[in-house]
Amino acid sequence: MSTPDKRVVLVTGATGGLGTAMCKKLYEDGYIVVGNYRNEEKAKVWQQQLHDEGFDIRMYYADVASYESCGEMISKITSEIGNVDVLVNNAGITKDGAFRKMTPENWHAVISTNLDSVFNCTRHVINPMIDKGFGRVINISSVNGQRGQFGQANYSAAKAGMHGFTKTLAMEVANKGVTVNTISPGYIGTDMVMAVKEEIRNQIIAQIPMGRLGGTEEVAYLVSFLASEHASFITGANLSINGGQHVY
Numbered sequence: 337m338s339t340p341d342k343r344v345v346l347v348t349g350a351t352g353g354l355g356t357a358m359c360k361k362l363y364e365d366g367y368i369v370v371g372n373y374r375n376e377e378k379a380k381v382w383q384q385q386l387h388d389e390g391f392d393i394r395m396y397y398a399d400v401a402s403y404e405s406c407g408e409m410i411s412k413i414t415s416e417i418g419n420v421d422v423l424v425n426n427a428g429i430t431k432d433g434a435f436r437k438m439t440p441e442n443w444h445a446v447i448s449t450n451l452d453s454v455f456n457c458t459r460h461v462i463n464p465m466i467d468k469g470f471g472r473v474i475n476i477s478s479v480n481g482q483r484g485q486f487g488q489a490n491y492s493a494a495k496a497g498m499h500g501f502t503k504t505l506a507m508e509v510a511n512k513g514v515t516v517n518t519i520s521p522g523y524i525g526t527d528m529v530m531a532v533k534e535e536i537r538n539q540i541i542a543q544i545p546m547g548r549l550g551g552t553e554e555v556a557y558l559v560s561f562l563a564s565e566h567a568s569f570i571t572g573a574n575l576s577i578n579g580g581q582h583v584y
């Protein structure tokens with residue numbers, strides 16, 4: 337079972353750019369790190385690669401768009417490792433396109449993977465966190481949920497919705513030792529951002545006052561801080577990390 341000095345953290349979408357950096361940082365911090373994946377082949381290669389680099393990450397399958405699948409994953413983690421003390425809702429996809437051409441499939445795929453997933457995972461861990469009197473829920477949103485972005489009606493809606501969820505759940509569990517926060521990264525050097533056409537990406541980078549993409553480890557350090565005891569008075573917050581691209 338987990339103890340105060342060996343807490344269990346679950347990172348959804350662990351094998352992506354941000355997920356990888358978070359898993360490494362949290363492992364270095366001393367957590368038992370559990371990574372969630374959907375693509376088994378990719379997860380096996382990833383896990384071996386991290387193992388070779390000295391990071392021992394436990395891997396569990398779930399389709400985060402499915403409530404049942406998340407429930408099965410979390411009950412396995414609970415019985416094999418212990419209660420999840422820190423949940424990082426990080427899994428996310430893009431299906432970009434101008435709204436007038438957006439299909440219902442591309443709308444629902446993004447809403448279910450990026451927003452329903454937050455309910456699907458958090459619902460299964462929240463009561464054990466309350467019973468224990470400690471918990472951290474960290475939702476990885478986006479600058480584009482704060483300000484909108486051409487071609488991302490689905491993604492922006494999901495990412496803005498995440499923070500509405502954060503604010504309400506933070507209030508509901510504030511007196512139970514559980515904090516709930518949103519992190520809104522700007523454009524970070526991940527495969528997701530590198531998939532944007534070079535010309536458009538360069539136009540976006542030109543709008544970032546720091547003149548560069550963020551590093552995945554810069555986001556990972558913020559996750560590490562929010563997960564720690566030092567962040568115990570921060571709840572319901574939306575922390576921007578975007579190089580000055582969106583200030584308000």
Ligand code: CAA
Nearest residue numbers: 430432433434478479485486487522523528529532533536
């Ligand atoms: N702003 C204003 N107008 C734009 C535009 C923009 N950014 N992009 C396209 N348009 C215009 C076009 O010029 C065209 O105008 P006309 O009809 O007058 O000719 C019209 O909008 C429609 O264009 P298209 O539908 O043909 O657009 P497209 O297919 O060329 O491009 C897109 C659409 C793929 C969404 C493209 O705009 C794009 O890639 N945008 C970037 C999306 C983005 O930032 N995604 C972030 C991914 S990473 C991520 O999400 C991580 C994170 O959290 C930050």
